[in-house]
Amino acid sequence: MFKKIFSFGLSLSIFSAMTPWAWAGDIMEQIQETGVIRAGYRSDTVPFAFVDDDGKPVGYAIELLELIREETETRLGKPVELEFIEITPNNRFEQITDGIIDIECGSTTITWERNNYVDFSASYFASGTQMIVNKGSNWANAQSLAGAKIAVIPNTTNETAIREFAPDAEFIFVESEEEGWKMVQEDKVVGFAGDGILLQALKAQVTDSDSYEIVPEFPYMIESYACTLPQNESEWRNVVNYSLVKYMQGVVVGVPEYQNLYSRWFGVNGVTPYPIETMADYFQGIVNGYEWIRIEGRY
DSSP states (O other), X not given: OXXXXXXXXXXXXXXXXXXXXXXXXXXXXXXXXXXXXXXXXXXXXXXXXXXXXXXXXXXXXHHHXXXXXXXXXXXXXXXXXXXXXXXXXXXXXXXXXXXXXXEEOSSOBOOTTGGGTOEEEEEEEEEEEEEEEETTOOOOSTGGGXXXXXXXXXXXXXXXXXXXXXXXXXEEEOSSHHHHHHHHHTTSSSEEEEEHHHHHHHHHTSTTGGGEEEEOSSOSEEEEEEEEEOTTOHHXXXXXXXXXXXXXXXXXXTOHHHHHHHHHHHSTTSSSOOOHHHHHHHHHHHXXXXXXXXXXXXX
């Protein structure tokens, strides 16, 4: 449905005791010293980042972080590990600005306001704000949403989008996608507003998925996902961008390793099916803004 828009580790036994400000400045020097990338992740954003039955972080964004780890390791010429630190929608930017984590690659949207205090990588995905509602409930137009109870995570682009579209709705703030989804299932709200791709994953997890639908067909607002980074860390941002652009270029030109990575999460048999052709169009637009990278002896 977005086709038209898309077309255009080592142990920290010594270092973990140090206060965040001790590493203020050069992230690459810090990683060189510790052999660790401190990566933030959310445990409830299927298929981007969540925990498996063993409590281990998994997901599309986790695999992208692994690509970034590999590239960092190559450049530094020494082993580098990922240390995962759980974050929430409410503290994810504070964790970056306070120096607790070096990077976060979940389902975070680029905004001009956020750019005042964090930096962003190249965008590696796009989605849009939609709502999950009971099927046939006719909550897809602004008139019907007046006075309706809508769950949304506060201080997110989803809140901004749904408030713009339905200013007369009653908003119920929740802390996570799972909480908002549960309120819909229990009929405590008429809908939960969130990123469409995340809503699809929530819907796919229940046996009565046909009882729910995601509306409207075209999102209230399109949003671009990117990794969040500390400000003014150009060397670190360059490593991250190189890793992400290489991956996206690989999807575009048909490198099996990268296409398989995408398909594990968004392929026909993936967690949340999403056409690779559509996303490749989006990736093409991002990649064209950078010098192409030689992959497996070809461009």
